[in-house]
Amino acid sequence: MLSVKQKKKNNIPKKIFEDGDFLVINKPSSWITNSAATTKDQPVVQDWLAKNFKFETSSSKLYRSGIVHRLDKETSGLLLIAKTKEAFHNLQKQFKERRVAKKYRALVHGKVEMGEGEIKAPVGRLPWRRNRFGVLPGGREAATEYKVLENYETKEGKYSLLELFPKTGRTHQIRIHLKYLGHPIVGDTFYAGRKTARRDRVWCPRLFLHASEISFLHPKTGKRVSFESQLPADLGAVLTSLAK
Numbered sequence: 001m002l003s004v005k006q007k008k009k010n011n012i013p014k015k016i017f018e019d020g021d022f023l024v025i026n027k028p029s030s031w032i033t034n035s036a037a038t039t040k041d042q043p044v045v046q047d048w049l050a051k052n053f054k055f056e057t058s059s060s061k062l063y064r065s066g067i068v069h070r071l072d073k074e075t076s077g078l079l080l081i082a083k084t085k086e087a088f089h090n091l092q093k094q095f096k097e098r099r100v101a102k103k104y105r106a107l108v109h110g111k112v113e114m115g116e117g118e119i120k121a122p123v124g125r126l127p128w129r130r131n132r133f134g135v136l137p138g139g140r141e142a143a144t145e146y147k148v149l150e151n152y153e154t155k156e157g158k159y160s161l162l163e164l165f166p167k168t169g170r171t172h173q174i175r176i177h178l179k180y181l182g183h184p185i186v187g188d189t190f191y192a193g194r195k196t197a198r199r200d201r202v203w204c205p206r207l208f209l210h211a212s213e214i215s216f217l218h219p220k221t222g223k224r225v226s227f228e229s230q231l232p233a234d235l236g237a238v239l240t241s242l243a244k
Helices: 004-010 045-052 085-096 173-181 194-200 233-243
Strands: 014-018 022-027 076-082 101-109 116-120 123-126 129-135 143-153 158-166 209-217 224-228
Touching: 076 085, 085 209, 101 173, 101 233, 116 173, 123 173, 129 173, 143 173, 143 233, 158 173
Parallel strands: 076 209
Antiparallel strands: 014 022, 022 076, 101 158, 101 209, 116 143, 123 129, 143 158, 209 224
């Protein structure tokens, strides 16, 4: 059994790749991406970068310590950081022009009948609940492709393991689109409903969403590069228990 000290050491961002222009890390679940007034006494990637690195953007609040995109607090996986101002602007432009390809894995409620498909539904902030987002007629265009990897059936219900390819980058997009499809993510307190999420968390420790792959053009060479992240141990254990 791991000690508290060992667990804390294991629950920090891990460097996947680094060169003179960018850094790719594995963000653990429970880490917030960007610092804010509300993030005091919580683990924050931006603060961790400022404390542990000395590249051009690492201590810059304007450049968010080089962070060019974000992951939700409970989502684990790959996060891209620009080490220079030039790389930051280049990578931001790639995100805007949709040249960055991302892949996620999620466990959802129910059996997704179609083996693959695309969800197209506009996403926006809910006027009646400003900290939540949803499918809205006047929202911003959003598209997510999906592929079914595995189906599970237990006494608690049916579940599907999906691979997801967001074509746009709206806040909570994947979570909202899967709820809209009728298959909310396991452990999602916002979009699966409190009672459902509470039941989920008896056997799944957190939101089952992992950023497993990212691909983009190298900001200096222009060649496409790709990085992968395996499913972390906590989510892997959930799949093992379902398979039994």
